[in-house]
Amino acid sequence: MADVTILHNSRCSTSRHALSAAGEAGTDVEVIEYLKTPLDEAALRELLGKLEDEPGALVRRDPAFAAAGLTESDVATVDQVVAVLLEHPRLMQRPVLVRGDRAIIGRPKERVAGFLATP
Structure with a gap:
């Protein structure tokens, strides 16, 4: 079993940075390309x-967010975040690092090293 799971988007430089940092730290990593294998509701x-961040932080606020007609009030609760990400998996923040019962969004990049260093 891997030490850390990284929910990864290979087109994202921050996500690639997290993967590289894990390799440099010698961390055994499971990579899940969440756009190819979207997470289900469970x-x-x-x-x-x-997640150590607020639930709404898992949703990217990029042009696709606005194009989908979404507002902050659409991602205020866990149920809403789940519904939005089931319908729009591309809106999930990346990278997300998971170890045991903890998870973080790897933005800014500096968060990654601290997470990898903490067992």
Whole structure:
């Protein structure tokens, strides 16, 4: 079993940085390309339960967010975040690092090293 799971988007430089940092730290990593293998409802709820950030932080606020007609009030609760990410998996923040019962969003990049260094 891997030490850390990284929910990864290979097109994202911050996500690539997290993967590289894990390799440099000698961390055994499981990589999940969440756009190729989107999380289901149960996995999203489990992730949100581990996330050290507020649930709404898991949703990117990029042009696709606005194009989908979403507002802050649409991602205020766990149920809403799950519904949005089930419908729009591309809106999930990346990278997300998971170790045991803890998870973080690897933004800014500096968060990654601290997370990898903490068992």
